[in-house]
Structures are given as structure tokens and as C-alpha cells.
């Protein structure tokens with residue numbers, strides 16, 4: 184469980200997050216949705232500490248993240264896996280070295296154990312025989328999957344995904360979405376996903392929060408989102424040609 | 432002016448994070464060897480080429496400028512040796528390395544910044560500044576003196592080849608000149624400069640790479656800044672160190 188209490192964040196004079204409070208549950212895929220530029224990435228980066236919040240508190244299962252020092256955060260971060268918008272694979276390393284990286288850094292496992300773990304997580308994301316490929320030799324969808332494999336290699340308690348399916352075709356997006364949800368339920372992880380893809384919302388949105396210009400505007404799930412009478416949310420949900428026609 | 436202070440402040444803060452104990456010794460050793468290869472061994476060719484030719488040019492110019500029969504021709508060997516050891520190898524070659532190695536470091540780290548690879552390291556709980564910059568600084572400090580000594584040898588060799596090939600100075604005279612009044616201290620002076628310059632090149636370029644914001648365009652700008660600033664700082668420190676060590 185991760186909780187944000189009244190967090191505020193601005194850059195210079197630009198007030199991006201306004202008094203945002205939110206609870207993200209364990210074993211559920213918690214979605215943050217909103218228009219481009221509404222502050223989703225900033226919110227996520229505040230939660231993991233890549234940005235410092237100006238005000239407010241963040242709790243990881245009752246551990247106050249905001250008051251932790253650098254070392255304590257480093258320790259907590261071993262329980263965090265994060266999938267970045269572009270994958271953020273290390274391009275000087277091949278797939279196996281990428282996935283093995285956190286294991287090399289933080290465990291004392293033997294090479295054989297580490298290789299087994301790497302193959303296990305790669306198998307988990309449906310990737311076989313790619314161990315020796317370099318990131319530049321992978322397709323977008325494969326990169327995302329390798330990045331997921333790397334994020335779950337250490338058995339994280341918390342998983343953050345920033346737009347896991349941006350730039351992917353609808354089918355591959357679906358595969359990645361379901362993968363994230365399965366892993367979340369299987370290992371009982373607290374998962375937070377940023378997206379503006381309504382397909383994802385409807386297929387994996389156990390919990391959904393909608394942010395508008397840095398404010399938490401609406402909370403619900405994949406069922407309730409279709410029947411809301413919140414005008415701003417409706418505009419977002421039924422904003423495309425396809426969805427608005429379907430509604431009619 | 433204010434910007435100079437804030438940038439220096441940021442640089443110092445970053446160096447504080449760089450100079451900490453690496454997470455894992457084995458990983459650090461591997462990185463160090465890779466960097467020695469990338470930053471040092473890869474530069475051997477250009478260093479050799481420039482040193483040979485510059486050595487030759489220094490010797491030829493000196494030889495042509497001696498028209499007084501009272502000055503012995505061994506003077507050419509002496510002058511070549513002094514200019515190469517005191518100034519050419521440690522300073523000029525360091526400036527060349529600032530261009531070659533500095534832009535490489537800044538663009539490598541800058542690319543990692545804009546593609547969120549540095550964020551990925553931080554999220555894993557890795558001190559990214561230490562992980563990325565420390566091995567490069569140590570590698571430069573270890574390998575640059577080797578490159579510079581190599582450059583000194585080749586510079587003098589280049590001078591000798593030019594003299595014997597053109598018949599301006601005999602091998603005997605040239606070698607005698609090289610041996611005249613040799614002081615070990617000049618080598619100490621040259622290597623001290625080299626080590627300081629190596630630190631400047633790697634840390635300043637690492638800094639500009641690490642502080643990159645934006646995209647591919649900014650990576651290019653960061654690498655230009657890295658080269659310009661390390662060169663300027665090298666020139667300033669060259670003056671300061673020369674004042675301190677030679678007077």
C-alpha cells in the first residue's frame with residue numbers, strides 16, 4: 184500500500200500538483216489517468232522520490248518516505264521496480280546483463296542462480312532466446328517487456344509503470360497490460376500505472392484515479408468510470424470519435 | 432557571474448556523491464578496466480600520431496633557427512626534450528584528450544540522463560553519480576600519465592627521426608642534447624599536471640553529462656560545453672601549477 188497525503192509540487196512558478204491525496208492498494212493495479220501534461224509523470228516521480236515534494240507526505244506501508252534520508256531511501260528502493268516510458272534499458276548491456284544488473288548489484292547469488300532468475304523472469308514476460316541481444320536490436324514491445332523483467336527481477340513489493348503501452352499497437356498493449364496485472368496479483372504487489380489509454384483502463388483498472396491539471400478529480404474503477412456524471416471525466420473518457428459514437 | 436558560483440556549487444555537490452565507496456567491488460573493477468580501455472587504449476593512436484609529428488616540427492624549427500655557429504647543434508635535442516616534456520605532452524595532449532575523451536564522457540552520460548537510464552539506476556537504489564563517474568575519473572587518473580609518458584617518448588623520437596632523415600643534426604649531437612642537464616623534477620612537474628588535467632577532463636565532462644536536461648539536442652550541447660570548459664580550466668590550471676611548481 185502506498186499513500187500520498189496532500190502533496191504539492193511546483194516547478195518555478197508553475198504549480199503542477201495541487202494538494203493531491205491518494206491511496207494505492209496492495210495486490211491491485213492502481214491506474215492514474217489524465218490528459219497529457221496533467222501531472223501524471225510528476226506525481227509518479229514524486230512518489231518514488233525522483234522529484235522532491237514541496238509539501239505533504241508519502242507512506243510506503245506506514246513507512247514515512249518523505250522524512251527518510253538518502254541511505255534509508257536507497258534501502259527502500261530495493262523493494263521498488265519501475266518501468267519507464269521509454270524502457271530505460273542500459274544500452275551498453277545486452278538483455279541478460281540488463282535483467283541481471285540489480286541482482287549483480289544487490290545480491291550475493293552465484294552466477295548460476297542469477298542466470299536461472301534471469302531466465303525465469305524473461306520467461307514470465309514471454310521472451311525466450313533473446314538473452315544476448317542488445318537493446319537496439321529489440322522492437323518497442325520487446326524493450327518494454329525486458330524492462331518489466333528487469334523491474335521484477337528483485338521481487339519488488341511496489342511496481343511503478345509510466346505509460347507501459349505508449350507507442351505500441353493495441354494488441355501488444357493488451358499483452359503488456361495483462362502481464363502487469365497478472366504479476367501484480369500473483370505476487371501481491373502494489374502496482375501503480377500511468378496511462379491515457381482507455382483500453383487499459385477498461386481491462387486492468389482495479390482502481391482508477393483521474394487527475395486534471397494536477398488535482399485529483401475523480402476516483403473509481405473500470406466499472407464506475409463508464410457511468411460517471413462528472414463532466415470533465417466524461418470528456419476525457421468519451422473524447423475520441425470511437426468512444427463517443429459507442430456511447431450514443 | 433552568479434551562474435559561475437551556482438554551477439561550481441552544483442559541481443562540488445555532485446563530486447561529493449561521486450567520491451563514495453562503490454556498491455560492489457567486483458563491478459567497480461570491471462568498470463575500471465572497461466574505462467581504461469575506452470578512455471586510454473582507444474586514444475593511443477591519436478596520441479602517437481600527434482606526438483611524432485609535433486616532435487619532428489619542434490626539432491626542425493629549432494634547427495633552422497640556430498644560425499649562430501657558437502651554439503652547438505646538440506641544442507636541438509635539448510630544446511626538443513624540454514618543450515615536449517614541460518609543455519607539449521602534458522598540456523597539449525591533455526587538451527586533445529579533453530576533446531576526445533571529454534565529449535565521449537559527456538555524451539555517454541548525457542544520453543543516459545535523457546533516456547531515463549540514470550533515473551532507472553536511482554530507482555534501483557544505485558548511487559548513479561558514483562556508479563557512472565567514479566570509474567571514469569579513476570581510469571583517467573591512472574591511464575593519462577601512461578599516455579603522456581608514451582607521448583614524450585614518441586615526441587622525442589619524432590624529433591630524432593626528422594633530424595637524421597634531413598641530415599640537419601647527427602644522432603650523436605641530438606642524443607647528447609637530450610642528455611644535457613636532465614632533471615627528474617621536470618618529469619614530476621609534467622606528471623603532476625597530467626593527473627590534475629585528467630581529473631579536470633573526467634569530472635567536468637561527467638558533470639555536464641550528468642546535468643543534461645531535455646533531449647538529443649541538449650546532449651550535443653552538453654558535450655560541447657564539456658570540451659570547452661575542461662579546456663579553459665586546463666589552461667587556467669596550467670598557469671597556476673606552473674607558478675606553484677616551477678618558481
Ligand SMILES: Nc1ncnc2c1ncn2[C@@H]1O[C@H](COP(=O)(O)OP(=O)(O)OP(=O)(O)O)[C@@H](O)[C@H]1O
Nearest residue numbers: 194197199217218219220221222223224225226379
Ligand atoms: N522537470 C520539470 N521541470 C519543469 N516543469 C516540469 C518538469 N516536469 C514536468 N513539468 C511540467 O509539469 C506538467 C505535468 O507534466 P507531466 O510530465 O507530469 O505530464 P503527464 O501527465 O505525465 O503527461 P504525458 O501524458 O504527456 O506524459 C507539465 O506542464 C510540465 O511542463
Ligand SMILES: [Mg+2]
Nearest residue numbers: 223224345346
Ligand atoms: Mg508522462
